[in-house]
Amino acid sequence: MISQLTVFLQNEKGRLAAACRTIADAGINMHSLFIADTQDFGVVRMLVDQPKKAAEALRAAGYRATITPVTAVRIPNQPGGLAKLLEYMDSQNVNVEYGYCFLAGEEFAIDVLKTDEDIELESKLAEAGFQTVAPEEIYKLD
Amino acid sequence: MYYQPDIETMPVEQLRELQLDRMKRSIAHAYENIPLYRERFAEAGVVPSDLKSLDDLVKFPFLTKQDMRDCYPYGLFAVPSSDVARIHASSGTTGQATVVGHSANDLKNWGDCFARGIYMVGGSRGSVIQVSYGYGLFTGGLGAHAGGEAVGCAVIPTSSGNTKRQIQMMKDLGTDILACTPSYALLIADTAIEMGYDPAKDFKVSGVILGAEPASENMRQEIREKLGVQYCDVYGLSEVMGPGVAMECAESHGLHLAEDHFYAEIVDPETLQPVPDGTYGELVFTTLTRECCPLVRYRTRDVTRIIPEECACGRTHRKIDRIVGRTDDMMIIRGVNVFPSQIEQVITGFPEIATQYQIVLTSNGPLDRIELQVEPVADFPFDEIRKLEDLKARLHAELKSNLQISVDIRIVEPKTIERSEGKAKRIIDMRN
């Protein structure tokens, strides 16, 4: 499982920049960032080096920050890659809360999924032939 | 244990006789020494001798906060300056400040009134009381201080602010009783917890005497649990005296008025007619012993009711319920009367939300818009937006069913809402 850093932010000018600055000032590198926003607040999900340290730095600066376990799967960068993964999830009755993808080089994309089934999912995916991603392949561990 | 057993448990008939006797003298004193009362009584066609029973008081005219402002500075003083021992003033947030003078006897009576509450939370001579109300023109600090001295307590006058030092002293000096505002007591508790203490276990404090701002039952319970204390709600207002006009006994069901010093009426704020016991209305006071600034039928603008029951604690003085709002703090939103305490009551029913909140009123064309800002608690699963949206929806529905108006909910980051070191600023009215 991957440790994703989740930060709750008010929709307010400069708030995201300030949160990113806090992480930067802690000497932590960021690999990806996704924002889900509503009318009055946003939830920012990031993959960063040393996620625990990043969460602590944010909390010390007054943010609501937490670590969320998510599953990351490497998918060939070709049509139908994600569809296949989601169809498999469906067939296993796994509920996907949210997901996002980013490219890792030319050939692969990494799909990150938050599901309601955390522990056994990775081994099931491996059995079904999907390539799950280990944390150290994406970020520096704490 | 009572501070003044013969007064606090006086048989009711005897107490009413005492009140009538003192009321006659107090009204005559006001009439003889303060021109405004002579004018007002003349307009109403009454003279002090028309008061033959306590029921006759309704014939006399009311006095308002505006009258007090108009009489600034010395217009309502009934004694010469040589007999004035101290002058307090209430904040003039909405205009002219009001000043209230106290004679030496007034100050002594004040200390006695507050001292009754110290006994209610189990204090006595030798108890350590920490006064974290602000000292100064505001009556909180010096009122609680006088109560502590009257009992013979060791009084620590920390005043408000510098919360970490307050906590250090509380722990090191073995404070038994803490006196401050409810929001400040909660800030002290939360800060102590953040510092790594469990105040309920680690600190000796066993009673709190809290007042000067509203607190919901849930907030009171939170303070009781976090600090491990008996909660005494203290009522008072600077125009009438200061904290100690009414105090809550260990039964935790209403505040005993100091009826030997104050006569209370509850009236309908619109019609100004007295309402039956048990019905909410505006609290009106006639002072019975005050020498410097005697008041006849002063409209407090505080909304409460008389709790009509004999109290198991043995005190015979009537009880008022906690203040549910102020007639002039009452928000009229789209024609509906709303008290902030009603909103607080709903919020504290949601454990996912921290007790701090803020209400922002704006106008959206001809319509009022009310926004409630709340903070999720630290362990709220905010990664799932669905849960945040669901919380908003449930809070919205609950407020709608309680207040009959639609409140916009805004979830904000923690500590966005300012923690108070004095009175909490709960309402921001930006309507034109």
Ligand SMILES: [Zn+2]
């Ligand atoms: Zn009682």
